[in-house]
Amino acid sequence: MTDPLLSVRDLTKHYPVTSGWLRRETGQVRAVDGISFDLDAGETLGLVGESGCGKSTAARSLLRIEEPTAGEVYFDGADVIEFDKAELKRFRRRAQLIFQDPTSSFDPRMTVGESVAEPLRVHGMRDRSRRRAIVTDLLERVGLDADDADRYPHEFSGGQKQRIALARALVVNPDLIVADEPVSALDVSIQASILSLLESVQKEFDLAVLFISHDMGIVREVCDRVAVMYLGEIVEQGPTAGVFENPGHPYTRELLASILRPDPRQRHHLSGLTGDLPDPADPPPGCRFHTRCPAVIQPADLDLDQENWRAVMDVRVHLRDEGIDLASLRELVGGEADRQVGTDDVRLKRRIREEFDIPERLEDPAADGALDDALDAVVDDDVEAARDVLAAAFPTPCEADRPAHYAIDDDHHAACLLHDERFLAEPEAADD
Numbered sequence: 001m002t003d004p005l006l007s008v009r010d011l012t013k014h015y016p017v018t019s020g021w022l023r024r025e026t027g028q029v030r031a032v033d034g035i036s037f038d039l040d041a042g043e044t045l046g047l048v049g050e051s052g053c054g055k056s057t058a059a060r061s062l063l064r065i066e067e068p069t070a071g072e073v074y075f076d077g078a079d080v081i082e083f084d085k086a087e088l089k090r091f092r093r094r095a096q097l098i099f100q101d102p103t104s105s106f107d108p109r110m111t112v113g114e115s116v117a118e119p120l121r122v123h124g125m126r127d128r129s130r131r132r133a134i135v136t137d138l139l140e141r142v143g144l145d146a147d148d149a150d151r152y153p154h155e156f157s158g159g160q161k162q163r164i165a166l167a168r169a170l171v172v173n174p175d176l177i178v179a180d181e182p183v184s185a186l187d188v189s190i191q192a193s194i195l196s197l198l199e200s201v202q203k204e205f206d207l208a209v210l211f212i213s214h215d216m217g218i219v220r221e222v223c224d225r226v227a228v229m230y231l232g233e234i235v236e237q238g239p240t241a242g243v244f245e246n247p248g249h250p251y252t253r254e255l256l257a258s259i260l261r262p263d264p265r266q267r268h269h270l271s272g273l274t275g276d277l278p279d280p281a282d283p284p285p286g287c288r289f290h291t292r293c294p295a296v297i298q299p300a301d302l303d304l305d306q307e308n309w310r311a312v313m314d315v316r317v318h319l320r321d322e323g324i325d326l327a328s329l330r331e332l333v334g335g336e337a338d339r340q341v342g343t344d345d346v347r348l349k350r351r352i353r354e355e356f357d358i359p360e361r362l363e364d365p366a367a368d369g370a371l372d373d374a375l376d377a378v379v380d381d382d383v384e385a386a387r388d389v390l391a392a393a394f395p396t397p398c399e400a401d402r403p404a405h406y407a408i409d410d411d412h413h414a415a416c417l418l419h420d421e422r423f424l425a426e427p428e429a430a431d432d
């Protein structure tokens, strides 16, 4: 086996959070928090996840456009982190970045020909006519005319500009293209043509492509392998077919479900998930996805309907991470008094259950009793006590343990405790 073209190990990028006029550092945004993957020559790896999960930061850090906080990057066997200025310049020629917004990546005062030729000039090609010949050849290869070299960026549509950006990336004969959401800013109707162009030039130039996207549908079309990111970490990685047919992480399953949404603009809304994307400056303990995971694991002595269990966890997580605004809730419930029966506190507790989609009675009396005790503490304005009751009654291994990567199949792994033998679900009995 040959070595991968690009090898990333435990890549980490933290940004300082500062506050006050002295700008004292009060924390760190863990934008990328120890990701590892390999990319072979000629291969396309999709890096996929919701907005804000750290995809662009990962791209910038591995290309050393920003200095990583920690980790290793090897390109063609060489240690990128140790590169000096000259080596970095050579590396930047072999590894090209394409951005989402083609408009902002061009100088409006330069002709398209000048823009595309710019990297050649920067890298020392003095011969003007040679530069011109290379540029016109490339413009034609990406589906434009040689004459377009004399026009200006504003004369082109978004899709055409992305073609020009691709020509500019190809002009220095790279081995790797990092394409950061290359079609997200384009009309859906022209996305496919840009993707197929990317595919054909990839084959022609035997390029490795790191394809960054939030859209699993697009990833399925163009990628050989997929790495799924959540809150700075890779939670699943494997061949595209394996990940799509047999996703090993509940987050991946959620992303896959989002493909089915008819409106592509809605595809980044993961409607099956409760709660918002947590703050990467304060990621949840254990599995970072446990605050939203529909498959979060119950303690051994509990067997609630999974939706009810998720709902109880939502209350727990909400009180743990955000607390509760009791005064507004009382006001809200006060306004509803004519429609409700019971004392204020009873109605308040009922309203909280409704808010979190918890039935009036949980099927497990002990669990229901514990939840009721916690809600009693909430209406007494003792959130601390409520938190303690919920933490004691509803612990989850997903909060306690940081999951390792478990093998799903050849070269396919997922960081989810559901694959730990301690929590493997009993195989369901066959019907026949």
Ligand SMILES: Nc1ncnc2c1ncn2[C@@H]1O[C@H](COP(=O)(O)OP(=O)(O)OP(=O)(O)O)[C@@H](O)[C@H]1O
Binding pocket: 015, 016, 029, 030, 031, 049, 050, 051, 052, 053, 054, 055, 056, 057, 058, 280
């Ligand atoms: N320079 C910076 N300083 C502080 N925080 C940053 C900086 N750049 C990015 N972040 C934070 O790091 C996290 C990851 O951002 P990043 O842009 O890498 O995510 P992304 O997955 O590429 O999302 P998008 O597709 O929206 O760009 C976000 O919480 C973002 O706010």
